[in-house]
């Protein structure tokens with residue numbers, strides 16, 4: 001109990017001093033709270049973070065990923081984005097080239113569907129739900145992608161990192177969940193190559209450290 005009280009007091013003090021550290025602590029606490037399943041915990045802990053960049057190439061956050069019981073999981077922690085609702089998709093190629101991220105290709109669509117859950121012929125497996133960026137520009141979300149996996153083969157599921165990898169893309173506007181091929185969600189404003197850290201090119205510490213430095 002003594003330790004819990006001490007931690008709470010420390011977190012409160014950090015919140016008074018500056019937003020970044022307290023936000024980080026809150027994120028970790030939230031993710032830890034969601035990781036009740038031991039398999040998920042092990043998987044996501046093993047997955048290094050990869051950087052998310054904006055259209056100017058600035059690192060604005062990170063994405064962690066792993067395999068859980070409900071499919072692949074993608075955890076975004078980013079800042080400096082326009083407040084409001086934005087489309088979020090897994091795109092087909094693991095390439096985030098400036099300035100428009102067109103290099104990421106179309107939506108990841110291994111089952112040959114049309115775009116959007118609102119379409120009779122939808123949806124792409126890469127069609128994710130819209131995300132909301134807060135008034136402070138922070139986007140923090142934890143998404144389970146049903147019917148998929150990243151690294152650990154499962155029966156009747158599709159591998160996100162098969163072929164030439166994949167990229168997670170945030171769009172300028174909300175996805176209408178029906179307009180083919182991209183839900184009328186506008187420009188691609190942020191991009192993260194999923195899985196590159198497997199090759200050891202980016203460490204978790206580097207990604208979060210850079211992101212934090214850029215927002216201060």
Ligand SMILES: [Cu+2]
Nearest residue numbers: 088089169182
């Ligand atoms: Cu997209």
